[in-house]
Amino acid sequence: MANRIKIIGVGDDGQNNLFPRYIEWIKEADVLVGGERLLSFFPQFSGQRIVIKGGLKPVLEQIAKEAQTKKVVVLASGDPLFYGIAALVVRKLGKERVEVHPHLSSIQLAFARMGESWQQAQIESVHGRPIQGLAQRIDGKEKVVLLTDEVNTPGAVAQYLLQFGMTEYQAFVAENLGSTEERCTWWELDELVDAIFSPLNVVILKRKSGVVFPSWSLGIPDEEFAQRKPEKGLITKKEVRVVSLAEMKLRANSIVWDIGAGSGSVSVEATKLAPYGQVFAVEKNEQDLANIHSNRMKFRTDFTVIHAKAPQGLDELPDPDAVFIGGSGGELRELLAVCCARLKEGGRIVVNAATFETLTTTQKALQEEGFVVRTTLLQVARSKPILNLTRLEGLNPVYVVVGERKQEKERNQ
Numbered sequence: 001m002a003n004r005i006k007i008i009g010v011g012d013d014g015q016n017n018l019f020p021r022y023i024e025w026i027k028e029a030d031v032l033v034g035g036e037r038l039l040s041f042f043p044q045f046s047g048q049r050i051v052i053k054g055g056l057k058p059v060l061e062q063i064a065k066e067a068q069t070k071k072v073v074v075l076a077s078g079d080p081l082f083y084g085i086a087a088l089v090v091r092k093l094g095k096e097r098v099e100v101h102p103h104l105s106s107i108q109l110a111f112a113r114m115g116e117s118w119q120q121a122q123i124e125s126v127h128g129r130p131i132q133g134l135a136q137r138i139d140g141k142e143k144v145v146l147l148t149d150e151v152n153t154p155g156a157v158a159q160y161l162l163q164f165g166m167t168e169y170q171a172f173v174a175e176n177l178g179s180t181e182e183r184c185t186w187w188e189l190d191e192l193v194d195a196i197f198s199p200l201n202v203v204i205l206k207r208k209s210g211v212v213f214p215s216w217s218l219g220i221p222d223e224e225f226a227q228r229k230p231e232k233g234l235i236t237k238k239e240v241r242v243v244s245l246a247e248m249k250l251r252a253n254s255i256v257w258d259i260g261a262g263s264g265s266v267s268v269e270a271t272k273l274a275p276y277g278q279v280f281a282v283e284k285n286e287q288d289l290a291n292i293h294s295n296r297m298k299f300r301t302d303f304t305v306i307h308a309k310a311p312q313g314l315d316e317l318p319d320p321d322a323v324f325i326g327g328s329g330g331e332l333r334e335l336l337a338v339c340c341a342r343l344k345e346g347g348r349i350v351v352n353a354a355t356f357e358t359l360t361t362t363q364k365a366l367q368e369e370g371f372v373v374r375t376t377l378l379q380v381a382r383s384k385p386i387l388n389l390t391r392l393e394g395l396n397p398v399y400v401v402v403g404e405r406k407q408e409k410e411r412n413q
Helices: 020-030 056-068 085-095 106-114 136-137 154-162 238-249 265-273 285-298 332-342 355-368
Strands: 007-009 031-034 050-051 074-075 098-101 124-126 144-149 169-175 185-186 201-207 253-258 278-283 304-307 320-325 348-355 371-378 381-386 390-394 400-407
Touching: 007 400, 031 056, 050 056, 056 074, 056 085, 074 085, 074 355, 074 371, 085 381, 098 201, 106 144, 106 169, 106 185, 106 201, 154 201, 185 348, 201 348, 238 265, 238 320, 238 348, 238 371, 238 400, 253 265, 253 332, 265 278, 265 285, 265 320, 278 285, 285 304, 304 381, 320 332, 332 348, 332 355, 348 355, 355 371, 355 400
Parallel strands: 007 074, 007 098, 031 050, 031 074, 124 144, 253 278, 253 320, 278 304, 320 348
Antiparallel strands: 144 201, 169 185, 169 201, 348 400, 371 400, 381 390
8 A cells, every 4th residue: 555645744944843743754765846935945855856847747746656666755934834845736636645743823823923713714816817806705894805916916907906996905014934044024005115025925914903994785776886877877776776786686796798887886886796706897988997997996806898889898708607698789789699509508698688778689589599588577666855854866777687507408398
């Protein structure tokens, strides 16, 4: 039977704070695996060394092969199961073949230096990942931990957050934790932009006490959105917006197309409902783009804005889990054909129709594409003062048409 592979977490101080049994296991190993920096902490090791460099697939294959007859130890930074190599090794080789022995993680050390608890902190990684979408994921959180890299540096993170006006945060930057070159400093975001740090750093954002910051729940009032004036019709009204979003059945990682975005109100709320997904606001009218961008910043929702007349501009987008159509520019049938073809299994298309013609075209098109179709008529009236009394003022009725892709088994019946 093959030997169990030991994955051992190592800090920036190398052997200094490792448990004695960890050091003993490393000495007894026939094969030591790790990045060049981690391997350099053990210059006296005389066995076989495998350097992790570039792709991991050949390294994993070699580890599995060597473990058939030899004792293999894999070195990892900090806690190997926290954004580390251990999860990949376990997934590829199986839990029964692996033992994980963690060291202190960089986050534990950073909060220890900060002198604060971290059980309520939100953890986000922009290490090797795009920073887009970070704004909506951390908005309103009291403490946020960010794992950075050489592109998404502390300065780049600060510059990004300042775009969304997130000045309620101060940053604690912890560099080279556990080593002789350790440095921990507090920064205002504007000071952080041009600062230089070691590549090995952790950023903790802490909300300042007493600072009032905007907070929005589902159903943002219409008047809060920047919109075209004096024509205030290019916004999906709050009541219709909330129902339409509910019909889209968004998940945290949903991909959404908002076609005919207008002011971007649906994109804003969809982004908040799908903070780990992707939302694309497609709008043909150039004069509306400034309002969309303004709302994107105000509500801290980092979605993508596309200036195009759909279905142009959709080819390069990832397939959607949900599509919202608030306006089509007169090419509704062609647009629905494209959306139906691209929609993921189990996805939904929601169309707001203000006219009988749009309603009829939408229902017929979705049925022809093999979708299950359902329509709700929303007739909303809002209270309005009249002298010392109150009356109701009706909004334009809107048909909310929902097209749901049939599951594969339903189509085959």
